[in-house]
Amino acid sequence: MNAAEFRDSSRLGASAFDQDEALPYLQCVPYARSVSGIQIYGDALTWWEQAEGRYARGHQPKVGAVMSFAPYGRMELGHVAAVSRVVDSRTVLLRHANWSPIGGHRGQIENDVRGVDVSPANDWSQVRVWYAPIGDLGTTAWPVNGFIYPDKPGKQKGYMLLASSKPAPVAKAAEAPRQSIGADFLKGVRPEVDVKASPVRRQLAMSYGVPKSAGAKPVVSRPARLAPSLSDDPIGRIIAAKTR
Template sequence: MRDSTQFRTLGDASGESLPYLQCVPYARQISGIRIYGDALTWWDQAEGRYARGHRPKVGAVMSFAPHGRMELGHVAAVSRVIDSRNVLLRHANWSVIEGRRGQIENDVRAVDVSPENDWSQVRVWYAPIGNLGTTAWPVNGFIYPDKSGKSERLTVLSSADMPQKMRAAETPVSRIGADFLRGIRPEAEIKAAPVRRQLTYSASKPAQPRPARLNPALADDPIGRIIASRMK
């Protein structure tokens, strides 16, 4: 839509002046992206000045391409990333509210309806019907507040926003069985346990044979001494 840096005023039936704000100055104000000119020029103007990509990030500006009666395109700031297909937007001059255009809408839903989940087509909340609009609006991509060259392919999905298969790949799987710690005493318990004196064992020495006593009657008998020695 057209870049108008100030509120325009329209008169209602009573002649009272009412504020009318275009999308461009509002997106510039809340995102801090200093691009001027109609919305359809933002994507090309951002090249070389700001990082661009195709994944939503809080604070980034979603750049809509001209489509149908929206000849000047549209820009909206991302206020929240819900998941890989849903975000909330802050923008101006989109819905007709109380019969008037040019009003601000904060935290309204936008859904990626592109076949490849690349945010090239979105449906946006439309206040008059209290639901998402039926048009799939073409999107150029996202302009990030970061300066160009940091990353043109920013990915802002948290682990909670990842598809289940991606989360499973990122999450380490424990291979320790349920009984792995069974029987292992905590370190504090081991330190508190009384120290027991280690017992040592040694084999008892074999009893030494006592020398046989000779019969005094055989003391002078050499044959008797031989027989006695063999009987020990």
């Protein structure tokens, strides 16, 4: 902290008494309330706790949010400043009052001045703020509680929840319905029987005879026995008479 910044830090912050009494200069609390719309009263150091349950809080800057500074060194009452722009992950522009003495006067309003996150974890727990007397960022790393958003708890606008890291379940292919085989499935099915080939009929006609080998005896074919005529059969005569 440079000498001027250290000397002026004792005059930073605002109390409830400052708001009620007529003061010769503007305090940070009423100005932050007017530009942010966050209706919290009292010392700047009490804003963070007062916001619990009433306003959303977090550790990422957002336009319209109020940066809540914790008491540090001679800045016993803390400080509040509204975020007017988010430049990048480490830089914002602030609107606040009673930070830098300008022209030798306290209680001055500063709009769109730089605030830079200098925390090791990039969590906005420590910031350096533009300090007009030196025309640059102050050298002090001021401790920050976090940001108070002008939204109800759990309803911050402009933010999206992260997608689940768990992969979506893969739909299983539909399985064909199983058909149980009953005990009577093979009922009525006859087992296959190995049927032996019938013996070869003797060839009666000479035209189908097998060529004779030398020395073999000739096979004498006998005429087939003829069926008796119906006229010689008494039963046949009866059948013949019925069919006439």
